[in-house]
Amino acid sequence: METITHLISVFEFVLKGVTVTLEYTVLSAIGGFLIGLLIALMNVGSRPGVRTFARIYTSIFRGTPMLLQLSIVYFGIPSLTAYKISPLLAGVIAFSLNSAAYVAEVLRAGIQAIDVGQFEASNALNIPRFLMMKDIILPQAFRNTLPALVNEVINLLKETALISTLGEGDIIRRAQLIAAETYTYFEPLMMAALCYYGIVLLLSACVRVLERRLGYATN
Amino acid sequence: MLQISQLRKKFLDHQVLSGIDVNFQKGKVTAILGASGSGKSTLLRCLNGLEDYETGKIYLDGELVRKSQIHLVRAKVGMVFQNFNLFPLMTVLENLIYAPVKVKNLPRTEAIDKAKTLLKKVGLENRMHAYPRTLSGGEKQRIAIARTLMLDPEVILFDEPTSALDPERVQEVLRTIKDLSHTGITMLIVTHEMDFVKEVADRVLFLDNGSILLDCTPEAFFREDQIPRVQRFLALKKAPESIH
Numbered sequence: 001m002e003t004i005t006h007l008i009s010v011f012e013f014v015l016k017g018v019t020v021t022l023e024y025t026v027l028s029a030i031g032g033f034l035i036g037l038l039i040a041l042m043n044v045g046s047r048p049g050v051r052t053f054a055r056i057y058t059s060i061f062r063g064t065p066m067l068l069q070l071s072i073v074y075f076g077i078p079s080l081t082a083y084k085i086s087p088l089l090a091g092v093i094a095f096s097l098n099s100a101a102y103v104a105e106v107l108r109a110g111i112q113a114i115d116v117g118q119f120e121a122s123n124a125l126n127i128p129r130f131l132m133m134k135d136i137i138l139p140q141a142f143r144n145t146l147p148a149l150v151n152e153v154i155n156l157l158k159e160t161a162l163i164s165t166l167g168e169g170d171i172i173r174r175a176q177l178i179a180a181e182t183y184t185y186f187e188p189l190m191m192a193a194l195c196y197y198g199i200v201l202l203l204s205a206c207v208r209v210l211e212r213r214l215g216y217a218t219n
Numbered sequence: 220m221l222q223i224s225q226l227r228k229k230f231l232d233h234q235v236l237s238g239i240d241v242n243f244q245k246g247k248v249t250a251i252l253g254a255s256g257s258g259k260s261t262l263l264r265c266l267n268g269l270e271d272y273e274t275g276k277i278y279l280d281g282e283l284v285r286k287s288q289i290h291l292v293r294a295k296v297g298m299v300f301q302n303f304n305l306f307p308l309m310t311v312l313e314n315l316i317y318a319p320v321k322v323k324n325l326p327r328t329e330a331i332d333k334a335k336t337l338l339k340k341v342g343l344e345n346r347m348h349a350y351p352r353t354l355s356g357g358e359k360q361r362i363a364i365a366r367t368l369m370l371d372p373e374v375i376l377f378d379e380p381t382s383a384l385d386p387e388r389v390q391e392v393l394r395t396i397k398d399l400s401h402t403g404i405t406m407l408i409v410t411h412e413m414d415f416v417k418e419v420a421d422r423v424l425f426l427d428n429g430s431i432l433l434d435c436t437p438e439a440f441f442r443e444d445q446i447p448r449v450q451r452f453l454a455l456k457k458a459p460e461s462i463h
Contacts, residue, residue, distance in 0.1 A: 120269055121304035125318040125370065126293040135317070139308050 007187060010178055014191040017171035018199070024091050024160040024170065029153050031096030036103025041133065043108045054104065061101035067162055070094040074166055087166040099156050106148045110141035143214060150207050154200055171195045220245040220405060221266070221374060226275030228261060228429075235261045236272065237429040245373075248406045250416040250437070253426035254452060259409045262426070263376045266407070267296045280373075297372035301379040303359040305351040311338070311362050312347045319369050330369070337365040341395050357388030361395050368399075375399070377408040393419075413456050417441060425449060 042054035061069065074090035077083060114137055122132040142149070164173035175192035179185045221243040228236040235258045243249055251259045264270035266277060268289035277284040277292075284292050305314050315337065316330035325333075338344040341361040351359055360380055367375055377396065381389045393415050400406060400419050410416065416423060416437055423440040425433035427448060433440065440449070 115302075115304070117300060117302050117304035118306070121298075121300065121306070123269060124267055124293060124298040124300075125366070126290050126322050127318055128322070131321055135321070136306050136308075143308070 010188050011191050013178060014171060014174045014188060014195060017169055017174040017192075018195055020163075020168060020170040021157065021160050021195075022199070023088070024095065024163055024168075025153070025157045027092045028095035028099060028160070029156055031092060032099025032103050032152070032156065033149075035096055035100035037107060037138075039100055039104035040107035040111065043104060044111050058101045058104055061098050062105075066094070066098050066159055067165070069098055070162055070166070087163060087168045091160070091163045091166070091168070095156060095159060098159075099152060102152050102155070103149065106145050106152065107141055110145035110148075111137060113144060114140050146207070146211065146214075150203070154203065157199060157203075158196060220280055222276075222278040223262075223266075224276050224278075226262070226265060226272055226277070228258075228265065228270065228272040235429050236265070236275075239275070239429075239431060241424065241431060241434065243374075243405055243407065245405055246401065246403050247421045248400045248408065248419055249422045249424060250420035251407060251409045251424045251426065252416065252440075252452070254455075257426040258429040259426050260378050263298075263378050263407060263409055266374075266376060267293055267298055269298075294370070295372060296374045296376060297367035297370060298376045298378065299360070299363055299367055299380050301382050303351075303356070303363045303383075305359055305363055305366070307351050310348050310350055311343070311354075314351070314362060315366050315369050318366075323370065333369060334365070337368050338362075340368075340398070341365050342391075355388060356384045357391045360384065360392045364392075364395055364399075372404065374405040374407065377406065377410070379409050379411070381410065381412060411456065413441075413453070425452070 039054045039057055042050045043058075045051060070091065073094040074085060074087065077085050077090070118136060118140070119132070122136055127136070160170060161172045163170050164176065167173070169177075171192050175188040178188040182188075223239055223241050226236050226239040227234070239258075239262060251262065253259045261270055265272045268284075268286065271286075279292055279295060305311075306317070309317065312331065312334055315334040316325075316327065319325040319330045319333070320327055335344060335347070338347055341364060343358060343361055343365070346354060346358060346362070351362070354362065364375075364380075380396065381392050384392060389412065393412060396406070396408070397415075397419050408420070420437050423433065423435055423437050424431055425440065432448060433446070441453070445453070
C-alpha cells in the first residue's frame, strides 16, 4: 500500500512537468514551423543570395549540437549584451531555430517534389507567385510532408528535455529531482518515460485522424 | 495578331529553334506538326513565357512582348497542357473560378455562373464538385480547357492536348476543341491527330529541326505529291506500329 501511494505521488510530481514540456514543445513547434517555412521558401526562390543564406542557416543549425545552441542563447546572449534571458525564452528561441533547419529541409523536398506542371499551369493562368505558393503549391507540399513534419514535432518534444539543464521543472528534471532525493532511480525515470511516450501516442492518434480527414477531401 | 520574328533558342549545344518567322491571324486554327524534337512544343512555350529564348521578337496585337511584362501576354494567351495540370486539392469548380476570382477580381457569384456555363459547354456540369483525381483523362482535359476559357483568352495554346489520353478518350477532347474553333479565338495546336488537323485546322506549320519547313493549308499539306520529308512523317503517323 505504501509503495503504491509512493508511486502515485511520484507520478503526480512528474506529471506536473508535462505542462512545462508541452509549453516548450508547442511554442517551439510553432516557431520552428514558421521560421522553417520561411527558410524553405528562401531556398526554392530565385535569388541566389537569399538561397545561399538559407543553405548556410540549415548547415549551421544541423551541424552543431542542440545543447550547444541552447547554451549559446541562454549563457552567451547575457554575457554579450547584459540582457538576462529567461529559460523559457532562451529555450523557445534555441529549439525553434534548430527545428526550423529540419522543417526547412522537409518542406523544401516537399515543394521540389511537386510536379512542374503545377507551377506552369499557375504561370499560364497568371497567378502571382505569392498566391501560387499559398493556395496551390504549399497545401500540396504540407500534405505530402505531414508524416515528416510530425516526426519533427516528436523529435522536438524529446529535445526539450535539454531544458532541464537550465533548471526548468520539466518531465525529466522532476524525475531526476525525485531520484536524487529518494535514491530510487527506476520508478521516477520510468514515470518520465511513460509521460513522454503517452504524449507521443496521443499526438500520433491526432495525426491519424487528421490524415484520414485530409484523405477524404480528395476522394 | 501574333507575330514572331527571328525566334532562336538553344538547349546547351542543341539549337531547338533556329530563327522562326511567322504571323498568326486572329480566329484561325493553326496546327503545328513535326517529329518529336523538332521544336514545336518549345515554340508554343516561348509564346507565353514558360520558356526563355535567346533572340527574336514576339508581338501580340502589335505590341512587343517584354519578358518583364509577360503577365500582360498571359492575360490574353491561355494554355492547355498535355498532362492537364489541374490543381489536385481543389474541386472542378474551384479549379475554374480560382484565377478569375483571385487574379482578375471577378465577383465569386459571377465566376460560378460563368463556370457553370462553361462546364455545360464541355458536357461536365455534373462533375462540378468532383476532385480531379476522380475524373478520367478526357474529363480532366475538358475541365482544363474550361479553366482556360474562364479567363476569356484571345489565343489558346494547345500542347499535345490528347497525347496523354487513352485512345477512346481522344475524340471527346478533340470534339471540345473543334467546338471552339471559329468562335474568334486564335488557336495554336501541337498535335499528332492527323484526321483532326484535316478537319479543323485552317493552316499547317511543319517544323523540322527548329525551323519552319512548310507553311500551308491542310489540303496542300496532305496532298499526294508532298515533299519526301513530310511523306516520311505522314507515313509514320499512319502506321505507328510498323516502327521498330
